[in-house]
Amino acid sequence: MAIIPLGYALLGLLARAPQSGYELILRMEEPIAFFWHARRSQIYPELERLETEGLVSHTVVERHNRPSKKIYSITQAGLAELRAWAGKPMDVPPDRDEFMLKVYSLWTVEPSEATAVIRAYEQAHANRLDRYEHIKAEMLHNGDPIALGLHSPRFAAYATLQRGIEYESGYVAWCRWLLEALEADGGIQT
Amino acid sequence: MAIIPLGYALLGLLARAPQSGYELILRMEEPIAFFWHARRSQIYPELERLETEGLVSHTVVERHNRPSKKIYSITQAGLAELRAWAGKPMDVPPDRDEFMLKVYSLWTVEPSEATAVIRAYEQAHANRLDRYEHIKAEMLHNGDPIALGLHSPRFAAYATLQRGIEYESGYVAWCRWLLEALEADGGIQT
DNA sequence: GGACGCATGTAATAGGTTACATGATTAC
DNA sequence: GTAATCATGTAACCTATTACATGCGTCC
Numbered sequence: 001m002a003i004i005p006l007g008y009a010l011l012g013l014l015a016r017a018p019q020s021g022y023e024l025i026l027r028m029e030e031p032i033a034f035f036w037h038a039r040r041s042q043i044y045p046e047l048e049r050l051e052t053e054g055l056v057s058h059t060v061v062e063r064h065n066r067p068s069k070k071i072y073s074i075t076q077a078g079l080a081e082l083r084a085w086a087g088k089p090m091d092v093p094p095d096r097d098e099f100m101l102k103v104y105s106l107w108t109v110e111p112s113e114a115t116a117v118i119r120a121y122e123q124a125h126a127n128r129l130d131r132y133e134h135i136k137a138e139m140l141h142n143g144d145p146i147a148l149g150l151h152s153p154r155f156a157a158y159a160t161l162q163r164g165i166e167y168e169s170g171y172v173a174w175c176r177w178l179l180e181a182l183e184a185d186g187g188i189q190t
Numbered sequence: 191m192a193i194i195p196l197g198y199a200l201l202g203l204l205a206r207a208p209q210s211g212y213e214l215i216l217r218m219e220e221p222i223a224f225f226w227h228a229r230r231s232q233i234y235p236e237l238e239r240l241e242t243e244g245l246v247s248h249t250v251v252e253r254h255n256r257p258s259k260k261i262y263s264i265t266q267a268g269l270a271e272l273r274a275w276a277g278k279p280m281d282v283p284p285d286r287d288e289f290m291l292k293v294y295s296l297w298t299v300e301p302s303e304a305t306a307v308i309r310a311y312e313q314a315h316a317n318r319l320d321r322y323e324h325i326k327a328e329m330l331h332n333g334d335p336i337a338l339g340l341h342s343p344r345f346a347a348y349a350t351l352q353r354g355i356e357y358e359s360g361y362v363a364w365c366r367w368l369l370e371a372l373e374a375d376g377g378i379q380t
Numbered sequence: 381g382g383a384c385g386c387a388t389g390t391a392a393t394a395g396g397t398t399a400c401a402t403g404a405t406t407a408c
Numbered sequence: 409g410t411a412a413t414c415a416t417g418t419a420a421c422c423t424a425t426t427a428c429a430t431g432c433g434t435c436c
Contacts, residue, residue, distance in 0.1 A: 004395070005288045012295040022415050033294035035287035042396065044417055067404060067415045079298065086292050087299040089310035092318065095357070097225035098195045098283060100350045102276050104223035105202040107346045108269065109277040114340055120279035128282065150304055150372050156297045159371075160290045163364050167285070170360045174353050181349075185339035194423070212387050232424060234389055257387045257432065384435080391428070400419075407412080 003053075003081065006046050009036050011074055011082040014056055016153050018073035021047055033157070034132070034164035047072060055081055103178075115182060122175035129168035136161055193243075193271065196236050199226050201264055201272040204246060206343050208263035211237055223347070224322070224354035237262060245271055293368075305372060312365035319358035326351055 003011075009032050013024055021044055031037040038046075050056045055078035058070040074082070099121055106114045136158075139145055145158035193201075199222050203214055211234055221227040228236075240246045245268035248260040264272070289311055296304045326348075329335055335348035 001394095005286075005291055006395085008295065009291050012291065015295065015298060020415080021417095025415095031284055033287075033290040035285050035290035037284045037286075039397065040416080041398080041418080065405065069415065082295055083298045086295040087303040087307060089307050090289065090292065092311070092314045093288060094221055094227045095225050096195075096227075097223075097353075099280065100223040100225035100353060101195055101199050101202065102280065103353075104346050104350050105198065105205065105272055105276040107341050107343050108205060108273045111340050113277040117277060117279050121282070124282045146371050146374070150301050151297050153297050155371075156294050159368055160293050162367070163287075163290060163293075166360050166364050167357075170356050171353075174356050177352070178349055181336050181345075182340050184336070196423085210387080211389095215387095229425065230388080231390080231426080255433065259387065382436090384433100386433085387431090389429080392426085394425075395423085397422075398420085401417080403415090405412100405414080408410085 003050075003055075003085070004046070005036065006038050006042060007050055007055075008082060008085055009033070009038070010043070010046060010050060011055060011078055014072055014074040015079060015082055018071050020069040020071050022069060024072075033160040035160065050078070054078075111182070115179060118175055118179055118182075122172055122179070125168050125171040125175065129165065129172060132161060132165045132168060136165060193240075193245075193275070194236075195226065196228050196232060197240055197245075198272060198275055199223070199228070200233070200236060200240065201245060201268055204262055204264040205269060205272055208261050210259040210261050212259060214262075223350040225350065240268070244268075301372070305369060308365055308369055308372075312362055312369070315358050315361040315365065319355065319362060322351060322355045322358060326355060 009028070010024060013019070013027060013032065021040075024047075025040045025043050028036070028038050028043065047056065047058075051058065051072075055075060056072050057075055058072045060068055061071055062068040102117065106117070109117070139154075139158055139161065145152070145155045148155040199218070200214060203209070203217060203222065211230075214237075215230045215233050218226070218228050218233065237246065237248075241248065241262075245265055246262045247265055248262045250258055251261055252258040292307065296307070299307070329344075329348055329351065335342070335345045338345040
């Protein structure tokens with residue numbers, strides 16, 4: 001059966017370093033590549049499935065005074081599968097943004113409430129932007145990732161972070177544009 | 191039970207004008223508010239559900255030499271529900287973008303293939319941007335929507351379109367940035 | 381005669397979330 | 409003693425997609 005995006009997310013992580021399911025879960029709490037995430041209830045079964053397909057394998061590591069863990073690694077077949085998928089162009093999927101749905105019906109709401117809704121969302125995106133900027137600063141602190149080039153996993157991570165930053169700052173800018181347009185309208189009651 | 195985003199999408203459309211399930215389906219093929227869509231297999235049952243909750247109602251319109259249709263309207267209760275939801279701030283949901291997942295693993299792929307993948311995606315977003323710009327031009331042709339202000343459904347639609355435009359042009363810009371970074375790296379084989 | 385548009389649905393499946401469930405060690 | 413971290417999973421449910429299913433009228 002076809003591998004789902006989550007499967008490729010896991011393969012993408014394991015291609016960088018072998019690690020346990022638990023470590024993968026921690027990495028995916030904060031979205032991997034800044035645009036994907038999953039819960040453990042999805043990750044453990046998916047790892048099993050990848051294993052039955054021969055794309056990953058695991059060894060059990062026993063430790064004294066610690067729960068034992070399964071360290072997963074990507075196999076040759078897994079790497080080939082990942083490479084084939086990554087190299088294949090894809091269609092733009094339909095975008096879903098519940099907030100846009102809200103804005104679409106915001107005309108039914110009192111202006112003061114409406115602006116509060118927008119301001120709160122702007123703030124949430126500004127917070128994310130902040131987090132991403134910090135991560136970027138850390139990354140740059142360890143040397144210029146751009147210099148590493150296309151064949152470097154670190155550059156790939158940097159590229160997705162950069163998209164995250166532009167996405168969040170674009171969202172913030174749009175929220176501000178909207179608030180200004182409403183202000184000019186005189187519809188704002190502070 | 192709680193109403194799902196699709197339900198609010200339908201209420202948001204019906205708040206503008208009563209219409210049939212079929213018309214709603216046509217509207218949602220091209221994403222409503224530029225960031226939501228659904229298939230008919232989801233829309234018909236959801237309309238039924240909204241009706242059992244008393245949020246919409248329908249009348250059957252028989253026409254000679256044509257299939258009859260059910261015209262749905264939003265009820266007072268439906269409008270109240272929509273307003274309550276629209277006026278309530280929401281958390282930023284986890285974003286999902288499969289392309290970012292691909293980029294995250296693009297270092298495993300041959301440079302020439304990788305750049306082809308990025309170029310194709312850039313083109314797809316550029317096409318969308320183009321479509322959105324045309325819609326915007328049309329909208330502006332019918333008078334400045336900003337002047338209509340917050341209480342106007344037309345302004346609300348314009349605002350979401352504006353976000354769509356900024357989203358797509360941001361994506362295109364990022365693709366170009368990435369391609370340039372790779373070019374500077376010398377990794378490109380045209 | 382065949383394709384397309386209008387108009388409405390159902391069934392099967394896949395993907396993802398929430399809640400449930402367990403058990404050991406370490407830090408306060 | 410109690411909360412947090414490590415570590416692994418299962419079950420129930422909801423959402424959305426794909427494929428299946430029907431029938432009339434109009435245009436070419």
